[in-house]
Amino acid sequence: MSVEILPATSERHDDAVRAMAHGDGPGCLCQWWMVRPSEFAGLTAEDKARMLRDDLSAPVAPALVAYRDGAVAGWVRVGPRPAQPRIGRTRAIVAHTGEPLEDTDVWAVTCFAVRREHRGRGLMRELLHAAIAHARAHGARVVEGYPLDPTVKRRGAEDLYHGTVGVFEDAGFEVIARPRPDSAIVALTVADTDRRPQPAT
Template sequence: MTIEILPATGDRFDDAELALDSGDGPGCQCQWWLLTNAVFERSSRDELTQRFRDETRGERPPGLIAYVDGEPAGWVRVGPRTAQARLLRTRDVTTTTPEPLDAPDVWAVSCFVVRERHRGQGLMPQLLDAAVSAARDAGARVVEAYPLDPAVSKRSANQLYRGTVSVFVDAGFDIVGRPKPDRALVSLTLRD
């Protein structure tokens, strides 16, 4: 099995769409964390898809696509936390992060999707490693994430789009706090 992880650029939009083809991915178009609830709720799927397409054509790819033997198999969103408006309005984040909310060098890993037939192959840790590298290369000082802990509260695979605490801890992230028993805010310092 050959795994390759590449930026979600405009020429790979169709691959990004296929990578999102599990759980809530098709309906969300990985726009949930970018929009306020009111804007998200009144946006049609076509509008969300167009927003996502525009992101992939932008200056900075919104995330990374994992390919298994050339087939799109997974997705991770990574980018500046300030570009993910809902994060900046989410109590679990605002009350737990030690970082200033307006810090442009704090990046967030906020969403994973692994297509059903590719689950159990270790793609989430590989996507996370690639996301950290992308953040580091772009000048991020800190990478944050907001994973769930299925050891505390059972969750379906689709509910684990934030990632799992164990994957982040295994990758060297520190647990900064637990706003709820089954949720954590984790952080990795890339530079001082």
């Protein structure tokens, strides 16, 4: 079987929606991280649909869509942390991240969706590797993730949209904090830290 993972652009809007067809996907359209916590409950389905269309029209794709043998199979959101406002409003992340929240060269992988018929065959791993490559290609210095650990607390497949600790660790991420026993904050350096701006002397 062949897997192809491509940028989620306006031309792939319908495929992106199809990739999120199960679990919370249809009701969220991957907008959970894109607004402040107080705002999400007030969003209508039309609001989320409009926001997704706006996302996919951005100059740099905010996510990737996976195809297996030509069929839509999954989705992963990856982008700069400042562009995902809920990150900066999530206490566990704010308390434990090692990176300034305003840094645009710190990216985050925040949401996976894998269609039911494509689960159990390693697609989350492939999506994560593609997300890392996408982030690196567009100037990321560090990539963070906020996965769950189903070896500590069992979770249904629909609850694992954050990803799993094992998948991130297998991709080279380091666990930098455990806000809860069954959740982690993980980070991977993907570019030379010397690229960071140096203070004026």
